[in-house]
Amino acid sequence: MTENTPYIAISSIRKGYRLGAEAIPIFSDLDLSIPRGDFVAVMGPSGSGKSTLLNMLAGIDGPDAGTLRIGTSRLDQMGESARSSWRAHNMGIVFQFYNLLPMLTAAENVELPLLLKPLSRKDRRNRVEKVLDLVGLAGREKQYPAMMSGGEQQRVGIARAIVSDPGLLLCDEPTGDLDRKSADEVLGMLRFLNQEMEKTIVMVTHDPQAALYANRTLHLDKGNFHEEKRAA
Amino acid sequence: MMFLDLARKNAWRKPMRTVLLIVCIAVAFLIYGLTASFLAGTQGTSAASDDILGVMSASGRTEPLPIAYMSRLAADPDIAAVGYMTRLRGFVDIDRNVVAVSAADPDLLMTVNGKGLGLTPELVKAIGEGRDRVLVGRALANAQGWRVGQRVAVTAFDTRKEDGGRDWRFEIAGIFEGENAATDTYFMIARYDYVNTARARAKDTVDAFIVRPRDGVPSGELAARIDALFANSAAPTRTQSEKQFLEAFLRQYADIGLIVNLVVGAAFVTLLMIVVNTMVFAVRERTFEIGVLKTLGFSRLGIMTLILGETLFVFAVGGSLGLVLAKLATMISGPELGLVFSLSVLAKGLAIIAALGLVTSALPAFNAMRTPIINALRAR
Numbered sequence: 001m002t003e004n005t006p007y008i009a010i011s012s013i014r015k016g017y018r019l020g021a022e023a024i025p026i027f028s029d030l031d032l033s034i035p036r037g038d039f040v041a042v043m044g045p046s047g048s049g050k051s052t053l054l055n056m057l058a059g060i061d062g063p064d065a066g067t068l069r070i071g072t073s074r075l076d077q078m079g080e081s082a083r084s085s086w087r088a089h090n091m092g093i094v095f096q097f098y099n100l101l102p103m104l105t106a107a108e109n110v111e112l113p114l115l116l117k118p119l120s121r122k123d124r125r126n127r128v129e130k131v132l133d134l135v136g137l138a139g140r141e142k143q144y145p146a147m148m149s150g151g152e153q154q155r156v157g158i159a160r161a162i163v164s165d166p167g168l169l170l171c172d173e174p175t176g177d178l179d180r181k182s183a184d185e186v187l188g189m190l191r192f193l194n195q196e197m198e199k200t201i202v203m204v205t206h207d208p209q210a211a212l213y214a215n216r217t218l219h220l221d222k223g224n225f226h227e228e229k230r231a232a
Numbered sequence: 233m234m235f236l237d238l239a240r241k242n243a244w245r246k247p248m249r250t251v252l253l254i255v256c257i258a259v260a261f262l263i264y265g266l267t268a269s270f271l272a273g274t275q276g277t278s279a280a281s282d283d284i285l286g287v288m289s290a291s292g293r294t295e296p297l298p299i300a301y302m303s304r305l306a307a308d309p310d311i312a313a314v315g316y317m318t319r320l321r322g323f324v325d326i327d328r329n330v331v332a333v334s335a336a337d338p339d340l341l342m343t344v345n346g347k348g349l350g351l352t353p354e355l356v357k358a359i360g361e362g363r364d365r366v367l368v369g370r371a372l373a374n375a376q377g378w379r380v381g382q383r384v385a386v387t388a389f390d391t392r393k394e395d396g397g398r399d400w401r402f403e404i405a406g407i408f409e410g411e412n413a414a415t416d417t418y419f420m421i422a423r424y425d426y427v428n429t430a431r432a433r434a435k436d437t438v439d440a441f442i443v444r445p446r447d448g449v450p451s452g453e454l455a456a457r458i459d460a461l462f463a464n465s466a467a468p469t470r471t472q473s474e475k476q477f478l479e480a481f482l483r484q485y486a487d488i489g490l491i492v493n494l495v496v497g498a499a500f501v502t503l504l505m506i507v508v509n510t511m512v513f514a515v516r517e518r519t520f521e522i523g524v525l526k527t528l529g530f531s532r533l534g535i536m537t538l539i540l541g542e543t544l545f546v547f548a549v550g551g552s553l554g555l556v557l558a559k560l561a562t563m564i565s566g567p568e569l570g571l572v573f574s575l576s577v578l579a580k581g582l583a584i585i586a587a588l589g590l591v592t593s594a595l596p597a598f599n600a601m602r603t604p605i606i607n608a609l610r611a612r
Contacts (some may be wrong), residue, residue, distance in 0.1 A: 095524075
């Protein structure tokens with residue numbers, strides 16, 4: 001892989017769903033390149049395929065045809081267990097509704113992805129403390145999700161996504177459930193992760209203000225991307 | 233946090249449901265523990281020997297055999313020792329307080345089965361010091377509150393004395409302990425010469441001969457040869473091991489083993505259905521979270537292990553609780569009920585805990601494992 005090779009390379013992707021006997025096409029010939037370290041916002045109307053794209057990038061859904069490469073991994077050629085392992089080591093995901101497990105504390109939620117790695121209990125605890133500190137939740141380790149605000153829960157969600165130090169961060173409407181202030185804090189944090197920690201971020205959002213935090217915005221419509229031109 | 237912690241926290245997320253499930257499992261294993269202890273210790277069958285043979289009348293165990301058979305048995309070179317006994321059943325004080333008296337030659341009994349009964353030379357010497365002296369088993373002594381030196385009267389159901397009375401008076405010369413907790417000690421040993429002389433009928437007969445084969449002699453073959461020896465005599469014999477005899481004796485009333493297995497089986501089948509149903513619903517409620525875990529990179533095997541661990545945790549807590557309660561119950565109930573919570577009962581119980589845990593988690597684990605992530609994430 002050369003320096004110019006994109007980190008995410010989607011080529012001639014075809015994807016559709018069946019609704020009974022009816023076939024519903026989402027993408028018929030989708031191409032996309034994202035370089036390493038980019039922060040891309042994906043916008044588009046409902047049903048345009050944003051979530052389908054994110055699911056394919058996360059390896060939880062596969063294309064019907066075409067190639068999907070992230071780093072050196074061909075996700076379109078992987079079986080389910082290989083994709084599970086790939087997710088555990090290469091990708092973090094931030095959900096709209098945080099999706100924290102209610103019976104686990106903040107620290108335990110963050111620790112979850114580390115259970116899949118050969119780390120000692122002490123190493124896991126150190127990493128959890130470090131990322132919770134990074135997202136501004138030091139000292140809140142033992143709090144349960146129900147004891148936290150939406151913004152704080154989302155910060156726990158971000159900590160969980162980055163704790164195993166993945167190269168790719170996928171965000172599915174990360175501020176969709178937050179007030180403006182909390183949303184700006186979360187988005188600022190994502191920008192920090194992109195700029196300071198060189199994470200490649202793909203963020204699906206409906207919020208044009210959220211998209212401004214990204215380096216560029218792609219509009220997905222009728223199965224094709226259109227890049228938004230920004231004022232210099 | 234470890235994988236097991238995660239399983240444990242999942243199990244406790246609905247504490248009331250988990251507690252009820254644990255109680256349900258504990259009750260089933262309490263039933264198992266008690267019934268298996270009953271089976272293990274049923275009147276001493278678990279401790280009864282397969283090597284000691286009992287020679288009884290082929291016409292039934294109440295039919296006596298002439299004591300003259302003794303010399304023919306003793307002459308067999310494959311027999312290491314032989315003794316005899318006659319059984320006297322009666323009650324003490326009230327007719328529900330039934331006791332059994334085995335009238336035997338204490339020296340011969342010591343030779344044949346002294347180790348099994350826990351007889352000592354001191355005990356044999358003590359009973360030999362008076363014709364009406366008896367040795368009382370520990371279980372019977374404890375149940376009746378008897379002490380050494382005390383005089384007791386047993387009113388026989390059938391065995392009348394020459395004077396027409398049915399009251400047999402004995403003096404307690406000692407207490408025998410039995411080889412271990414599973415040994416039946418709920419009876420007393422009297423002197424045959426005293427009972428035989430005093431009884432009105434069936435003099436010079438015995439209810440059974442007790443035979444110990446020489447080392448290396450197959451007891452089954454010896455039993456067949458003994459029966460062949462008396463096949464054409466006036467009182468043909470039926471020879472069985474002590475264990476076979478006790479089991480056959482109990483089977484006269486009912487196949488206790490079968491009944492116990494049916495009761496335990498019914499309890500476990502009910503338990504299986506309850507737990508499977510509960511676990512299927514519990515896991516279905518968490519379909520979305522399973523989707524999240526899979527998205528984080530948990531493999532299908534990891535998800536299956538998690539649910540397996542959760543069910544096994546509930547079974548381990550409930551099952552152990554049930555077995556501990558059963559053990560306590562056997563200790564509190566005392567030896568007269570004949571409950572023996574042996575190591576094999578415990579080992580079998582633990583094996584059942586593991587097996588039921590695996591079986592009950594199989595369906596929910598399989599469902600969770602198979603659910604596609606996309607579908608799971610839509611389940612919120």
